[in-house]
Amino acid sequence: xxxxxxxxxxxxxxxxxxxxxxxxxxxxxxxxxxxxxxxxxxxxxxxxxxxxxxxxxxxxxxxxxxxxxxxxxxxxxxxxxxxxxxxxxxxxxxxxxxxxxxxxxxxxxxxxxxxxxxxxxxxxxxxxxxxxxxxxxxxxxxxxxxxxxxxxxxxxxxxxxxxxxxxxxxxxxxxxxxxxxxxxxxxxxxxxxxxxxxxxxxxxxxxx
Numbered sequence: 641x642x643x644x645x646x647x648x649x650x651x652x653x654x655x656x657x658x659x660x661x662x663x664x665x666x667x668x669x670x671x672x673x674x675x676x677x678x679x680x681x682x683x684x685x686x687x688x689x690x691x692x693x694x695x696x697x698x699x700x701x702x703x704x705x706x707x708x709x710x711x712x713x714x715x716x717x718x719x720x721x722x723x724x725x726x727x728x729x730x731x732x733x734x735x736x737x738x739x740x741x742x743x744x745x746x747x748x749x750x751x752x753x754x755x756x757x758x759x760x761x762x763x764x765x766x767x768x769x770x771x772x773x774x775x776x777x778x779x780x781x782x783x784x785x786x787x788x789x790x791x792x793x794x795x796x797x798x799x800x801x802x803x804x805x806x807x808x809x810x811x812x813x814x815x816x817x818x819x820x821x822x823x824x825x826x827x828x829x830x831x832x833x834x835x836x837x838x839x840x841x842x843x844x845x846x847x848x
Contacts, residue, residue: 642733643847645726652707664696667776667839670730672700673709673719677727680716691832733757734842737835738814740825745800745807748779748827752834753815754842760785760820762845766794769824769841778826778837786817 653666668690675681675689687697701717704710709723719727736755740746763769766783773781784791784800791808792798801808815823822845826837 645729646846673727680718682716736815743807745804750831750834751827752838753825755815756822759845772844773826773837773841776837776840777833778828781826784823786821
């Protein structure tokens with residue numbers, strides 16, 4: 641299911657169109673769906689939330705409308721039935737996310753985390769995921785796997801609860817991982833960049 645979701649969203653993002661190079665990513669499509677799952681929003685409010693220009697938000701809305709994921713009216717943009725189905729797939733793939741406070745483990749002013757179900761074997765060294773987060777605007781990222789009741793980071797610690805008990809406790813409480821789940825935490829100088837970095841790293845762990 642997650643792999644087909646990734647392919648579908650990639651097709652929307654990559655669709656060729658006349659005009660200048662698009663200045664948005666799959667994260668912006670995803671975040672638009674997340675925002676509209678809560679309430680309808682107008683174009684200006686979406687641009688403000690996504691922190692993109694008017695041209696980019698118009699293209700985002702156009703792409704999502706063409707994919708029949710959203711509809712627009714005088715009251716703003718809203719999810720269609722198909723859009724809600726796609727959003728539910730995102731929620732199934734990323735069942736938990738949380739804002740993480742600054743700590744010795746997460747030193748950035750802003751930190752955001754996503755939980756990804758059952759992908760621990762895809763992590764490897766975690767370098768690819770950290771690179772994806774940095775490219776997306778994060779300052780740093782942690783790729784944490786949950787195995788045998790312990791939180792571990794490859795080549796750093798197989799039990800971060802011993803070294804960072806307060807931070808580990810917060811992650812466990814907020815995200816409630818199960819065996820072989822992955823927690824990606826990205827830190828940045830803004831809340832949106834931290835969220836975008838964490839999403840990019842998590843998204844890279846989904847086959848597509």
